[in-house]
Amino acid sequence: MRPFRFGVVATPQAAEQWVADVTRIADLGYSTVLMPDGVQLLSPFSSLAVAATVAPLRVGTFVLASPLRTPRQAAWEAHSLSVLTGGRFDMGIGTGHDRVPQGAAELGMPYGTASERRDQVKQTVAHLRELDGERHTPVLMAASGPKALALAAEIADIVTIAAGALAGRDQFAAMVADLQAAAGARAEEIELAMNLFVVGDEVPPWTKNFIGADIDDLVAADSLTLLRGDVDAMVDELQRRRDAFGTSYISVNAAFYEALAPVVERLAGN
Secondary structure: OOOEEEEEEOOOOOHHHHHHHHHHHHHOOOOEEEEOOOOOOOOHHHHHHHHHHHOOOEEEEOOEEHHHOOHHHHHHHHHHHHHHOOOOEEEEEEOOOOOHHHHHHHOOOOOOOHHHHHHHHHHHHHHHHHHHOOOOOOEEEEEOOHHHHHHHHHHOOEEEEOOOOOOOHHHHHHHHHHHHHHHHHHHHHOEEEEEEOEEOOOOOHHHHHHHOOOHHHHHHHOOOOEEOOOHHHHHHHHHHHHHHHOEEEEEEEHHHHHHHHHHHHHHEOO
Protein backbone atom coordinates (compact mmCIF):
# COMPACT_ATOMS: atom_id res chain seq x y z
CA MET A 1 0.00 0.00 0.00
CA ARG A 2 1.22 3.48 -0.83
CA PRO A 3 1.13 6.00 2.04
CA PHE A 4 -1.64 8.55 2.00
CA ARG A 5 -1.08 12.02 0.63
CA PHE A 6 -3.56 14.83 0.21
CA GLY A 7 -4.10 17.71 -2.21
CA VAL A 8 -6.43 20.70 -2.39
CA VAL A 9 -8.15 21.78 -5.60
CA ALA A 10 -8.23 25.57 -5.40
CA THR A 11 -8.60 28.61 -7.62
CA PRO A 12 -7.17 32.07 -6.85
CA GLN A 13 -9.31 35.19 -6.97
CA ALA A 14 -6.73 37.72 -5.78
CA ALA A 15 -3.06 37.69 -4.82
CA GLU A 16 -3.38 38.12 -1.06
CA GLN A 17 -6.10 35.49 -0.78
CA TRP A 18 -4.09 33.03 -2.89
CA VAL A 19 -0.96 33.46 -0.79
CA ALA A 20 -2.96 33.06 2.42
CA ASP A 21 -4.73 29.93 1.14
CA VAL A 22 -1.53 28.26 -0.06
CA THR A 23 0.23 29.04 3.21
CA ARG A 24 -2.66 27.63 5.23
CA ILE A 25 -2.90 24.50 3.05
CA ALA A 26 0.80 23.81 3.61
CA ASP A 27 0.52 24.43 7.35
CA LEU A 28 -2.29 21.88 7.59
CA GLY A 29 -0.11 19.11 6.14
CA TYR A 30 -1.41 18.85 2.58
CA SER A 31 1.21 17.87 0.04
CA THR A 32 -0.20 19.45 -3.12
CA VAL A 33 -2.07 22.49 -4.39
CA LEU A 34 -4.00 21.68 -7.56
CA MET A 35 -5.77 24.04 -9.94
CA PRO A 36 -8.43 23.48 -12.59
CA ASP A 37 -8.19 24.90 -16.09
CA GLY A 38 -10.57 27.17 -18.00
CA VAL A 39 -10.69 30.58 -19.64
CA GLN A 40 -13.08 31.76 -16.92
CA LEU A 41 -10.23 31.31 -14.39
CA LEU A 42 -6.78 32.78 -14.00
CA SER A 43 -4.01 30.91 -15.79
CA PRO A 44 -3.11 27.73 -13.89
CA PHE A 45 0.57 27.95 -14.82
CA SER A 46 0.99 31.50 -13.51
CA SER A 47 -1.09 30.75 -10.41
CA LEU A 48 0.82 27.60 -9.57
CA ALA A 49 4.17 29.32 -10.11
CA VAL A 50 3.17 31.80 -7.41
CA ALA A 51 1.96 28.99 -5.13
CA ALA A 52 5.27 27.15 -5.48
CA THR A 53 7.16 30.21 -4.24
CA VAL A 54 4.88 30.62 -1.21
CA ALA A 55 5.31 27.15 0.31
CA PRO A 56 7.39 24.00 -0.34
CA LEU A 57 4.37 22.13 -1.71
CA ARG A 58 3.95 20.22 -4.92
CA VAL A 59 1.73 22.01 -7.40
CA GLY A 60 -0.31 20.57 -10.23
CA THR A 61 -3.00 21.15 -12.83
CA PHE A 62 -6.27 19.35 -12.19
CA VAL A 63 -6.57 19.14 -15.06
CA LEU A 64 -5.42 20.92 -18.21
CA ALA A 65 -8.06 20.84 -20.94
CA SER A 66 -6.23 19.58 -24.02
CA PRO A 67 -8.29 21.63 -26.54
CA LEU A 68 -7.22 24.96 -25.01
CA ARG A 69 -3.58 24.71 -26.14
CA THR A 70 -1.56 23.02 -28.82
CA PRO A 71 0.21 19.92 -27.51
CA ARG A 72 3.62 21.56 -27.86
CA GLN A 73 2.50 24.71 -26.05
CA ALA A 74 1.04 22.74 -23.12
CA ALA A 75 4.19 20.62 -22.87
CA TRP A 76 6.42 23.72 -23.00
CA GLU A 77 4.49 25.37 -20.16
CA ALA A 78 4.51 22.19 -18.10
CA HIS A 79 8.22 21.54 -18.60
CA SER A 80 9.03 25.15 -17.72
CA LEU A 81 7.11 24.95 -14.46
CA SER A 82 8.68 21.61 -13.63
CA VAL A 83 12.16 23.12 -14.05
CA LEU A 84 11.39 26.33 -12.15
CA THR A 85 9.83 24.50 -9.19
CA GLY A 86 12.73 22.08 -8.89
CA GLY A 87 10.58 19.15 -9.95
CA ARG A 88 7.56 19.98 -7.77
CA PHE A 89 5.05 20.15 -10.63
CA ASP A 90 2.59 17.44 -11.72
CA MET A 91 0.95 17.89 -15.10
CA GLY A 92 -2.68 16.86 -14.86
CA ILE A 93 -4.31 16.69 -18.27
CA GLY A 94 -7.57 15.52 -19.77
CA THR A 95 -9.90 16.02 -22.72
CA GLY A 96 -12.04 18.74 -21.15
CA HIS A 97 -15.43 19.36 -19.57
CA ASP A 98 -18.70 21.11 -20.44
CA ARG A 99 -17.23 24.64 -20.48
CA VAL A 100 -14.25 23.76 -22.65
CA PRO A 101 -15.92 24.03 -26.10
CA GLN A 102 -16.82 27.67 -25.42
CA GLY A 103 -13.34 28.35 -24.04
CA ALA A 104 -11.69 26.77 -27.07
CA ALA A 105 -13.82 28.94 -29.35
CA GLU A 106 -12.78 32.08 -27.44
CA LEU A 107 -9.13 31.15 -27.93
CA GLY A 108 -9.61 30.31 -31.61
CA MET A 109 -8.83 26.64 -31.01
CA PRO A 110 -10.73 23.68 -32.49
CA TYR A 111 -12.54 21.50 -29.97
CA GLY A 112 -12.25 18.26 -31.90
CA THR A 113 -13.83 14.86 -31.47
CA ALA A 114 -13.28 12.73 -28.39
CA SER A 115 -10.70 10.71 -30.31
CA GLU A 116 -8.88 13.86 -31.45
CA ARG A 117 -8.86 15.25 -27.92
CA ARG A 118 -7.42 12.02 -26.52
CA ASP A 119 -4.77 12.18 -29.23
CA GLN A 120 -3.95 15.74 -28.10
CA VAL A 121 -3.37 14.42 -24.60
CA LYS A 122 -1.06 11.70 -25.89
CA GLN A 123 0.85 14.17 -28.07
CA THR A 124 1.23 16.59 -25.16
CA VAL A 125 2.77 13.91 -22.97
CA ALA A 126 5.09 12.84 -25.80
CA HIS A 127 6.28 16.44 -26.22
CA LEU A 128 6.74 16.76 -22.46
CA ARG A 129 8.89 13.66 -22.34
CA GLU A 130 11.00 15.04 -25.19
CA LEU A 131 11.46 18.39 -23.45
CA ASP A 132 12.11 16.78 -20.06
CA GLY A 133 15.03 14.67 -21.21
CA GLU A 134 16.30 12.94 -18.09
CA ARG A 135 13.79 14.85 -15.96
CA HIS A 136 10.44 13.13 -15.44
CA THR A 137 7.48 15.42 -14.84
CA PRO A 138 4.71 13.25 -13.32
CA VAL A 139 1.58 13.07 -15.46
CA LEU A 140 -1.85 12.85 -13.85
CA MET A 141 -5.00 11.92 -15.74
CA ALA A 142 -8.56 12.01 -14.45
CA ALA A 143 -10.19 9.20 -16.42
CA SER A 144 -13.61 7.58 -16.52
CA GLY A 145 -14.51 5.92 -19.83
CA PRO A 146 -12.79 2.78 -21.13
CA LYS A 147 -10.75 4.61 -23.78
CA ALA A 148 -9.60 7.30 -21.35
CA LEU A 149 -8.68 4.65 -18.79
CA ALA A 150 -6.72 2.75 -21.44
CA LEU A 151 -4.82 5.91 -22.36
CA ALA A 152 -4.14 6.68 -18.70
CA ALA A 153 -2.85 3.13 -18.24
CA GLU A 154 -0.39 3.78 -21.05
CA ILE A 155 0.96 7.25 -20.23
CA ALA A 156 -0.03 8.42 -16.72
CA ASP A 157 1.89 8.22 -13.45
CA ILE A 158 -1.15 9.18 -11.36
CA VAL A 159 -4.76 8.37 -12.22
CA THR A 160 -7.78 9.91 -10.56
CA ILE A 161 -10.68 7.52 -11.01
CA ALA A 162 -13.33 9.97 -12.21
CA ALA A 163 -16.45 7.99 -11.42
CA GLY A 164 -19.72 9.91 -11.47
CA ALA A 165 -21.01 11.51 -8.30
CA LEU A 166 -23.58 8.74 -7.83
CA ALA A 167 -21.37 5.83 -8.92
CA GLY A 168 -21.37 2.91 -6.52
CA ARG A 169 -18.41 1.03 -5.09
CA ASP A 170 -18.80 -1.83 -7.56
CA GLN A 171 -18.60 0.58 -10.50
CA PHE A 172 -15.57 2.28 -9.01
CA ALA A 173 -13.88 -1.08 -8.43
CA ALA A 174 -14.61 -2.10 -12.02
CA MET A 175 -12.97 1.08 -13.31
CA VAL A 176 -9.86 0.39 -11.21
CA ALA A 177 -9.77 -3.19 -12.52
CA ASP A 178 -10.05 -1.97 -16.13
CA LEU A 179 -7.21 0.48 -15.60
CA GLN A 180 -4.95 -2.11 -14.01
CA ALA A 181 -5.72 -4.70 -16.67
CA ALA A 182 -4.85 -2.20 -19.39
CA ALA A 183 -1.67 -1.15 -17.58
CA GLY A 184 -0.40 -4.71 -17.30
CA ALA A 185 3.12 -4.84 -15.91
CA ARG A 186 3.17 -1.12 -15.08
CA ALA A 187 -0.01 -1.24 -12.96
CA GLU A 188 2.01 -1.18 -9.74
CA GLU A 189 3.76 2.01 -10.87
CA ILE A 190 0.50 3.98 -11.13
CA GLU A 191 -0.62 5.96 -8.10
CA LEU A 192 -4.41 5.80 -7.72
CA ALA A 193 -6.32 8.87 -6.63
CA MET A 194 -9.85 10.02 -5.88
CA ASN A 195 -11.39 13.47 -5.56
CA LEU A 196 -13.77 14.50 -2.78
CA PHE A 197 -16.43 17.03 -3.72
CA VAL A 198 -18.06 17.16 -0.27
CA VAL A 199 -16.79 16.64 3.28
CA GLY A 200 -19.55 16.63 5.89
CA ASP A 201 -23.30 16.92 5.48
CA GLU A 202 -23.77 20.09 3.44
CA VAL A 203 -23.45 20.48 -0.32
CA PRO A 204 -22.76 24.08 -1.38
CA PRO A 205 -25.14 25.32 -4.10
CA TRP A 206 -22.41 25.58 -6.75
CA THR A 207 -21.25 22.03 -5.95
CA LYS A 208 -24.81 20.73 -6.21
CA ASN A 209 -25.12 22.41 -9.58
CA PHE A 210 -21.81 20.96 -10.78
CA ILE A 211 -22.36 17.36 -9.69
CA GLY A 212 -26.14 17.32 -10.09
CA ALA A 213 -26.79 15.84 -6.66
CA ASP A 214 -27.64 16.96 -3.14
CA ILE A 215 -26.64 15.39 0.16
CA ASP A 216 -29.56 12.95 0.21
CA ASP A 217 -28.64 11.70 -3.26
CA LEU A 218 -24.99 11.23 -2.27
CA VAL A 219 -25.82 9.39 0.94
CA ALA A 220 -28.37 7.13 -0.78
CA ALA A 221 -25.83 6.21 -3.46
CA ASP A 222 -23.01 5.67 -0.92
CA SER A 223 -21.10 8.12 -3.11
CA LEU A 224 -17.32 8.04 -3.00
CA THR A 225 -17.23 11.78 -3.75
CA LEU A 226 -18.63 12.28 -0.23
CA LEU A 227 -16.80 11.81 3.08
CA ARG A 228 -18.76 12.30 6.29
CA GLY A 229 -18.88 11.46 9.97
CA ASP A 230 -16.50 12.29 12.81
CA VAL A 231 -12.73 12.17 12.35
CA ASP A 232 -12.48 8.50 13.31
CA ALA A 233 -15.21 7.58 10.84
CA MET A 234 -13.59 9.51 8.01
CA VAL A 235 -10.16 8.02 8.75
CA ASP A 236 -11.66 4.52 8.78
CA GLU A 237 -13.51 5.15 5.53
CA LEU A 238 -10.44 6.36 3.64
CA GLN A 239 -8.48 3.36 4.91
CA ARG A 240 -11.33 1.12 3.78
CA ARG A 241 -11.19 2.69 0.32
CA ARG A 242 -7.42 2.25 0.09
CA ASP A 243 -7.76 -1.39 1.10
CA ALA A 244 -10.51 -1.98 -1.47
CA PHE A 245 -9.30 0.11 -4.41
CA GLY A 246 -5.70 1.12 -3.74
CA THR A 247 -6.53 4.84 -3.70
CA SER A 248 -3.91 6.63 -1.61
CA TYR A 249 -3.86 10.14 -3.10
CA ILE A 250 -6.91 12.10 -1.94
CA SER A 251 -7.79 15.52 -3.32
CA VAL A 252 -10.50 17.74 -1.89
CA ASN A 253 -12.30 20.84 -3.02
CA ALA A 254 -10.89 23.98 -1.38
CA ALA A 255 -14.19 24.71 0.38
CA PHE A 256 -13.54 21.67 2.59
CA TYR A 257 -9.81 21.66 3.26
CA GLU A 258 -10.26 22.90 6.83
CA ALA A 259 -12.88 20.21 7.49
CA LEU A 260 -10.58 17.48 6.20
CA ALA A 261 -7.49 18.79 8.02
CA PRO A 262 -7.84 16.53 11.13
CA VAL A 263 -7.96 13.52 8.80
CA VAL A 264 -4.88 14.75 6.96
CA GLU A 265 -3.06 15.08 10.27
CA ARG A 266 -3.91 11.46 11.13
CA LEU A 267 -3.26 9.82 7.76
CA ALA A 268 -0.71 11.80 5.74
CA GLY A 269 2.40 9.71 5.23
CA ASN A 270 0.86 6.57 6.73
